[in-house]
Amino acid sequence: MFRLGKLILICLTCIIATTNSATSRKNVEELNEDNWNRMLTGEWMVEFFAPWCPACKDLEPIWSDLGDRKRELGINVGKVDVTDSPGLSGRFMVTALPTIYHVKDGLFRQYKSPRDRDSLVNFVRSKTWIKVQPISSWKSPTSIQMSIISQFFKMSQVLRAIHTKLMEDFGLPTWGSYLIFAIATIIIGAILGLLIVCVIDFIYPPKPAKSQNYSRKGKETGERKDKNSDDEDFIENVKDDLVDEEGSESGKEPEKSEKSEKAPEASASSPNARKRKPRKDD
Template sequence: MLSSPPHAAHLSLVCLLLLVGFEASLSVSAKPTSLKEVTDGNWEKILTGEWMIEFYAPWCPACQQLQPVWKEFADWGEDMGVNVAKVDVTEQPGLSGRFIITSLPTIYHCKDGVFRKYHGARTKDDFLSFVDEQKWTAIEPVSSWLGPSSILMNSMSALFKLSMFIRRCHNYMTEQLGIPVWGSYVIFGLVTLLAGLALGLLLVFIADFVFPSRRFSSPDYYQKKQVMEQARFIQRQDEDQEADGEEDDDDDDDDEEEHDGEKNDVWRKRRGSPEGRPEPKEQGYADEALRKRMVGSREEEQDT
């Protein structure tokens, strides 16, 4: 009976081991990861259920140290009924503005749309006890007007997205197109100016549409305007005539006063002072001397 050569048996054994290892690698790769990723497009799913969310950046050293612990915590999350997720703020600027991320890493706990910021130790056991013992109930939740679904945070998210878009455009123009930095700034300044003018024109059109002018809302506007102008003109003429009449009256009063003044002067010459005051002393002395002369002449006639 012939037996197979030894090298053939070794070759079959190696093939068998390779096949087993390949199947094991396929099973491991097919296993879904328990760590979820939240993006600007699917972030609303965290509003239902219980979530632990980490905001990180790949370049952050503290975030890099936390990643293995966070993955282990995510593996335990399915058994505890909590969803463990992560957010890359460099790829999701809208979520960075929506949650106002000012430090990295930042961890939030969410229960049915109510958010609380985690401030405890960053170990797997601390994360598990925080969820299992419901320590999050002792933390004050984020106010509704600062919540990620509020109007204010939606505006912040749009602002962060716009800033990231501008930054990418700047990098593309300076690195890919070779435009100098000052040229990129000039382009953004012109675009901002034109956008402001267009927005102002749009607001004017909206205001005219919502609050139309009277000349468009009333067909007989021009007739009413003409009638009002005629009424104002007539009223102005009446006022001018009244003013002329008052001036004439003032002139007549002035004439009468002048005439009365002349009469008073004549009366003073004839009768003296109207107040009955005596004439000046010089005139009195002349009358008295004349009287003495007349008396003296009479006495001389009588003596003769």
């Protein structure tokens, strides 16, 4: 009879403990990449943890107690397993575990105070979070750039799983797996580069070759015209110099006849006489 009563007592204790643990789990909401945007409404305290983290295991009973007090404090308490949701670890830039965030109406503040019960409760009850500078809009988890970073974190998790599968299931050595990744990276980079070039050519198409040839021809003809005009001026200047020299030589010989004296005067006064053009400055 005594053994039966002891057995019943143990069963009741186990049932109560299981009920309490289930209640605590309900009080602490599990968030992931599908429902993480729930923390954008209201006030939240969110923990980022990993099952293998010793510090996270030490914080677990304290965090469960905070979940039990969420109605008293008027907040929501959640937690994120970074091994199941690697994208959120990149979105929130989680570099150490455990990492705690306070979220109020879409404003994110990182909790860096002691992780005991009293400190966590006073942080919420006394509104100490007001003194903490919120994360800038550039690093906000809701920004576009952080969404892109979260996709890279997801991709890294997928690549790690592929690497593990190649080594365990197919028996490839480590260097063989890395070689496959290197070749795939080169091929993907070449394809992306080709796509980028095609997009640039579509947005900014190159000028047609005919118009370029016409413009070159126009420049060449213009240069030829300028060169011809310069040659003509040079020839005219040479002719003027020859005329001046002939005139000076004829002046040296004295002329006795009156006809020869009158000839220059007549040539100067005649309208058909060629006038000397002023020389251009070199």
